[in-house]
Amino acid sequence: MNNMYLIPANSKKGQLIFNMFRPIDLTVFLVGLALSIIFFLAIGSNGLIATIIKLLPIGIGTFLVVPIPYYHNVMMFLGDFYSFISNRRVYIWKGWCVRSEYGEEK
Numbered sequence: 001m002n003n004m005y006l007i008p009a010n011s012k013k014g015q016l017i018f019n020m021f022r023p024i025d026l027t028v029f030l031v032g033l034a035l036s037i038i039f040f041l042a043i044g045s046n047g048l049i050a051t052i053i054k055l056l057p058i059g060i061g062t063f064l065v066v067p068i069p070y071y072h073n074v075m076m077f078l079g080d081f082y083s084f085i086s087n088r089r090v091y092i093w094k095g096w097c098v099r100s101e102y103g104e105e106k
Contacts, residue, residue, distance in 0.1 A: 020067065021065065022072070024075075025064075025065045025073060025075065026065075028061050028064055028065060028075065029061045029062065029064075029065050030061075031057075031061065032057040032058045032059075032060055032061020032062070033057075033058050033061065035057035035058075036054060036055060036056075036057045036058040039053060039054040039057065040054050064078075
């Protein structure tokens with residue numbers, strides 16, 4: 001039974017950083033973190049709106065790289081969803097029992 005598989009089950013995770021993140025995932029997260037730090041230094045007020053603005057970039061970056069079931073993370077889900085919505089294809093089914101208005105036998 002051993003050595004029956006050519007590819008190990010964890011081969012995809014071995015290509016990821018910390019076994020979870022692609023380079024683009026870490027880039028998105030680090031850009032959000034950097035923007036939040038810049039906002040903390042640049043925006044001086046202590047109000048609720050200012051705090052939300054300061055934390056918004058890191059919140060969005062974290063939300064996009066959070067792993068979800070059946071997809072790698074939210075960013076991949078949104079990409080697949082956009083691809084599904086924007087690239088609608090029309091499949092014409094031709095089976096063995098077809099009624100067609102294109103002049104074929106009925």
